[in-house]
Amino acid sequence: MKFLISAGPTREKIDPVRFITNYSSGKMGYALAGAAADAGHETILVSGPVCLEAPRNVTLISVETAAEMAAEIKKVSDSSDIIIMAAAVADYRPIKVHSEKMKKGSGNITLELERTEDILASLGKIKHPGQILAGFAAETNKLLENALKKLNEKNLDWIIANEVGGKNSGFMSDENSVTMLSADGEKIVLPLENKKSLAVKIISVLTSGK
Numbered sequence: 001m002k003f004l005i006s007a008g009p010t011r012e013k014i015d016p017v018r019f020i021t022n023y024s025s026g027k028m029g030y031a032l033a034g035a036a037a038d039a040g041h042e043t044i045l046v047s048g049p050v051c052l053e054a055p056r057n058v059t060l061i062s063v064e065t066a067a068e069m070a071a072e073i074k075k076v077s078d079s080s081d082i083i084i085m086a087a088a089v090a091d092y093r094p095i096k097v098h099s100e101k102m103k104k105g106s107g108n109i110t111l112e113l114e115r116t117e118d119i120l121a122s123l124g125k126i127k128h129p130g131q132i133l134a135g136f137a138a139e140t141n142k143l144l145e146n147a148l149k150k151l152n153e154k155n156l157d158w159i160i161a162n163e164v165g166g167k168n169s170g171f172m173s174d175e176n177s178v179t180m181l182s183a184d185g186e187k188i189v190l191p192l193e194n195k196k197s198l199a200v201k202i203i204s205v206l207t208s209g210k
Helices: 027-038 066-076 119-126 143-153 195-207
Strands: 002-007 012-015 018-020 042-047 059-062 082-085 092-094 113-115 132-139 158-163 175-182 187-194
Touching: 002 027, 002 066, 012 092, 018 092, 027 042, 027 082, 027 195, 042 066, 066 119, 082 119, 082 195, 119 132, 132 143, 143 158, 143 175, 158 195, 175 195, 187 195
Parallel strands: 002 042, 002 082, 042 059, 082 132, 132 158
Antiparallel strands: 012 018, 092 113, 158 175, 175 187
8 A cells, every 4th residue: 555644843934044843853753654654554754843863765855844735745745545644734824934043132923834735635625546545633622522533623533642751641742542533433542662662563554444
């Protein structure tokens, strides 16, 4: 099968030296890509800026912004059997990008932002029969409630819910624990463990009906 996986954060420029981003390390997405490739699947990884090496036998496409990620994903989404959006894509970007470094002034400044494209929702609208679309819900509260809302609103087959902000799981950590919820009402709890071994289990679940 053909996997399309996104990973890492995106960066939205303010000026040549500053940008908006988040704490995503890309470790979970890279682990998923490695697990898919190790299982013998053709795997494309679209990644924001991270400090990780691409897993073996994985085609890496590096991007920086949410718009770049959306463009690259759309190029190969239609031919993909399973899509996993593990990237933490910026929800907003500055309306104005300064061509020169903004100099420090004596007072406050206001940064006006606009929405970026919701890539996962866009994929849900064009998903074709037989294609599996999975997203991540990284939450700090009301984990399952927020995850179920995302699953239904974005026409997903699976949502992978994980709490972030703790020192032992989520962003930056080498470990994670998730709850997988399906559109068919299935619930699979995967306890805290190394992200690489966790990724193997997630890939197994997503391919079990294929």
